[in-house]
Amino acid sequence: MKEDGMQYLMLIHQGDTPTPFDQEAWGRLSPEEQQQIYADYQALNQTPGVTPGLGMQPPELATTVRVQDGKTLTTDGPFVSVKEALGGYFVFEADDLDAAIELASRVPAARLGGAVEVRPVVEY
Amino acid sequence: MPITLEQVFRDEWGRVLASLIGFLGDFDLAEEAAQEAFALAAERWPRDGPPESPRAWLATTARNRAIDRIRRDRTLAAKTRLLEVPEATEDEMDETTIPDERLELIFTCCHPALELDAQVALTLRTLGGLTTEEIARAFLVPQETMAKRLVRAKKKIAAAGIPFRVPPSHQLPDRLAAVLAVVYLVFNEGYGGRGDLAAEALRLGGALAELLPDEPEVHGLVALMLLNDARREARFADGELVLLRDQDRALWDGERIAAGRRSLDRALALGGRGPYALQAAIAALHVEDPLDWPRVAALYAELAALTGSDVVELNRAAALAEGGDVEAALALADGLDLDRYHYLHATRAELLRRLGRVDEARDAYDRALALVHAESERRFLERRRAELGAP
Numbered sequence: 001m002k003e004d005g006m007q008y009l010m011l012i013h014q015g016d017t018p019t020p021f022d023q024e025a026w027g028r029l030s031p032e033e034q035q036q037i038y039a040d041y042q043a044l045n046q047t048p049g050v051t052p053g054l055g056m057q058p059p060e061l062a063t064t065v066r067v068q069d070g071k072t073l074t075t076d077g078p079f080v081s082v083k084e085a086l087g088g089y090f091v092f093e094a095d096d097l098d099a100a101i102e103l104a105s106r107v108p109a110a111r112l113g114g115a116v117e118v119r120p121v122v123e124y
Numbered sequence: 125m126p127i128t129l130e131q132v133f134r135d136e137w138g139r140v141l142a143s144l145i146g147f148l149g150d151f152d153l154a155e156e157a158a159q160e161a162f163a164l165a166a167e168r169w170p171r172d173g174p175p176e177s178p179r180a181w182l183a184t185t186a187r188n189r190a191i192d193r194i195r196r197d198r199t200l201a202a203k204t205r206l207l208e209v210p211e212a213t214e215d216e217m218d219e220t221t222i223p224d225e226r227l228e229l230i231f232t233c234c235h236p237a238l239e240l241d242a243q244v245a246l247t248l249r250t251l252g253g254l255t256t257e258e259i260a261r262a263f264l265v266p267q268e269t270m271a272k273r274l275v276r277a278k279k280k281i282a283a284a285g286i287p288f289r290v291p292p293s294h295q296l297p298d299r300l301a302a303v304l305a306v307v308y309l310v311f312n313e314g315y316g317g318r319g320d321l322a323a324e325a326l327r328l329g330g331a332l333a334e335l336l337p338d339e340p341e342v343h344g345l346v347a348l349m350l351l352n353d354a355r356r357e358a359r360f361a362d363g364e365l366v367l368l369r370d371q372d373r374a375l376w377d378g379e380r381i382a383a384g385r386r387s388l389d390r391a392l393a394l395g396g397r398g399p400y401a402l403q404a405a406i407a408a409l410h411v412e413d414p415l416d417w418p419r420v421a422a423l424y425a426e427l428a429a430l431t432g433s434d435v436v437e438l439n440r441a442a443a444l445a446e447g448g449d450v451e452a453a454l455a456l457a458d459g460l461d462l463d464r465y466h467y468l469h470a471t472r473a474e475l476l477r478r479l480g481r482v483d484e485a486r487d488a489y490d491r492a493l494a495l496v497h498a499e500s501e502r503r504f505l506e507r508r509r510a511e512l513g514a515p
Contacts, residue, residue: 006285096287097237098295120284 007093007121008100014058014087016113021058037108044090044107051091059085087114091121129169132178133162137253138331140182142229143222145250146288148190151278155250157193161186183222226251227335228288230328234303235286242277243306249274251331252324262313262321300336304345304400307332311349322353333387340396343387347404350384351411353377364500368410381411402427417447434460435467442471450478466495470505482512 018025026034045052062078062085078085087109094100097118104116137158144154161182175181233246245263248254254262260270280286291299307328314322329346336342358375359366366372388408391401406423409416424440427433437460445453454475462468473488489509496502 008285094285096285097235098287098291100285101237118284 005093005095006097006100007091007123008097009119009121010090010092010100010104010107011086011117011119012088012090012107012109012114013084013117014109014114015083017087017109018112019058019087021060037112040106040108044103047092047103049093050103051093053089053091056086056088059087129166132174133165134253134327136179136182137162138226138229138251139179139222139224140186141250141253142225143183144186144190145229145232146223146225147187149288151250151281153190153193154186157186157190158182160189180222224335225288226331227290230303230332231290231299232281232286232288234299234306235281236299236302237284237286238277238280240306240309242273243302244309245270245273246277247306247328248310248324251328254324300339300341303332304341308345308349308400311353322349322356325349326353338394340391340394341398341400343391343394344396344398344401344404347384347387347391348400348407350380350387351404351407354380354384354411373413376411384408397426397430399427399431402430415446417443421447434462435465438462438465438468438471441475445475445478450475454479464495466492466501469495473505473508477508477512483515486512486515 018029020026029037044050059078059082064075064077064079066073066075092100092103094103097120100118104110104118107116110116140161141154141158144158145151148154148157164185165178165182169175169178230247230251233250234243238246241263245259248259248262249256256271256274257267260267263270290296307325310328311322311325314320314325326346326349329342329349332342333346354377355368355371355375357377358371358373361372384404385408388401388404391404402423406420406427409420409423421440421443424436424443428436428440438457441453441456441460444450444456454472457468457472457475460468469488469492473485473492476482476485476488486509489505489512493502493505493509496505
């Protein structure tokens with residue numbers, strides 16, 4: 001409820017969404033569907049207010065690091081389960097949460113079995 | 125009858141607070157300032173007499189208090205992003221210059237990014253003017269829990285940028301449905317016995333009908349609440365639930381029923397065929413004598429098509445049976461996916477009993493008894509089962 005703009009970190013969780021990282025699942029989509037997904041992401045990146053994030057490799061390739069009693073513990077995989085892990089992100093500068101929700105609903109992952117978490121950025 | 129301070133506060137709190145939030149953009153600051161203004165009124169009005177326009181006095185006083193506070197604390201001014209602190213006005217604002225922003229406020233409070241419990245609490249606190257303690261008592265949670273819930277919700281509104289505005293038309297249907305759900309939830313909490321909450325829901329519904337006069341579902345909800353509330357006194361006798369057909373009609377509130385019918389007519393005239401308008405139409409048929417069961421069943425069919433709810437279909441089955449078509453009612457009930465729902469089995473038991481299929485009826489009562497929780501309903505089912513005699 002602020003007068004000026006807000007910044008949101010838009011966190012994309014792929015969940016069950018088919019992605020090109022899983023060729024088998026991706027291959028079950030028709031070429032039209034695949035093209036539509038690329039086109040939608042491109043449109044998102046070109047939306048005014050959007051700062052695209054860096055491309056992320058899939059959560060399967062993550063390494064999780066903890067330190068216990070001064071000892072570094074390294075494990076294979078993401079901190080949460082693979083399905084719950086972060087798949088991508090971008091920053092959106094908008095008037096309010098409603099604008100961010102509308103944009104989030106246009107992220108392909110949101111309709112393909114994943115979800116978008118809209119997180120406000122701390123402003124100092 | 126002279127208007128009491130309490131009445132003025134009840135009527136004005138929501139409007140005064142809404143305009144303050146709209147002006148300040150800060151829930152907490154607005155609430156504190158409103159509280160100060162109302163406290164000052166409670167102190168001065170009995171002594172000096174009430175001002176000509178209580179609303180304008182409260183709004184002006186609260187606004188000036190808030191501005192004073194911002195001046196005293198410039199860091200707060202930075203936080204609330206008021207770049208220029210307006211001058212406190214000595215003159216009272218004209219009543220017409222105070223914007224009515226209750227609608228903006230209720231859409232903020234009932235935003236789907238807040239959890240439902242918080243939406244309800246925030247609506248009652250800001251628009252209803254109930255204290256945190258009153259809300260906590262009404263929902264049977266510790267006051268501290270309720271206070272935390274409210275603080276968290278207000279923090280999210282500010283930090284996540286939940287807007288203070290009436291949603292644009294493409295979002296309005298969904299968002300209005302959320303608002304109506306909150307009001308109806310408050311009503312149903314009150315309908316279970318806490319009458320003050322039902323009255324609060326009726327007040328909120330009335331305000332919505334005034335602010336959104338062309339929305340059929342708003343009038344539908346108001347009609348539904350009025351028609352149900354009219355039968356409140358007759359629903360319980362000595363703590364036991366009384367079924368509609370056994371209710372003492374002298375205890376029904378005729379004025380409420382008439383008001384409910386007027387709201388229903390308004391909803392229907394606006395083309396209302398939504399879930400609230402349909403439920404209100406069904407409720408209106410229920411206070412008629414004799415009851416037109418085939419029409420009730422037809423309305424339930426329309427409602428079921430709209431909501432896809434098997435519970436509504438079960439109600440349709442009961443209406444079909446009351447209308448005389450017990451076979452069709454049983455066939456409908458048998459096709460429903462409600463195996464864990466005791467009313468399904470209780471309804472089936474009644475239908476089987478009417479058809480003379482005693483053994484099957486007894487089994488159905490047993491299924492219902494295995495699932496029922498409320499003690500009064502258990503006694504009722506046991507009584508009905510015993511009437512069938514021993515196997």
